[in-house]
Amino acid sequence: MARAELSEEFQINLNELAEDMMRRSARRGGGALVIFVGFVKGVVEGRKVVELEYEAYEPHASKALLELASKYESLEGVYEVRIYHRLGRVRPGEPALVIAVSALDRKRAFEVARRLLEEVKHGVPIFKREKREDGVYWVLGDSVRVPATSKPAG
């Protein structure tokens, strides 16, 4: 069953995740697993990154992630889809997003993981602030950076 988690505290064991998904999809004829891990960059625009801080519009962001996982899992030849996205502070080298897709074959697994990734990045109300050695920036969309003026309210 499709799973999605948006949390400040998840700890993912990638080996366990892979073994579990391979075992479950193998029984149904699956032979490919793609796991994408997006982690925090240590350097952006030549500047050292201290941390990212993620916030989300809840409960809609969690709902959107689960709907995306379910939508892609319902495609022919796809067996299982899982999405894990961090909230709060994440440091360079730590994972911010994990997408795992088990499928009938490599073509389907790669294609679904890639399409799902783009939808997660652009279609789910999740936002990040980037704290760097030269200041704090809001990241808007894929690459626009606007200097932050203060600590977020609320």
Add this chain to the structure above:
Amino acid sequence: MKIRVRLLALLKEAAGVETLELNIAGDELKIEELLRKVVEAAPGLGDALELLKKYGVKPVVMVNGKIVGPEHKVRDGDEVALMPPASGG
């Protein structure tokens, strides 16, 4: 009618407030007209919207969790969220 407005990310920071409760005369109002009232209630937000325009970025508006356009009409009890483009991942 009562409309609850949630501000997110950069827009929350600029307005200095996360939620606004607006009492508006009438039964419905277009998003573009609502935004004018939101800016009146939270002046810092106007500067942030201008800043987005300068960067060529359009704010996203959701009503009850669904993205809508400027012609959409809000009604009593709706929750409107105003946010920059998503930057997850």
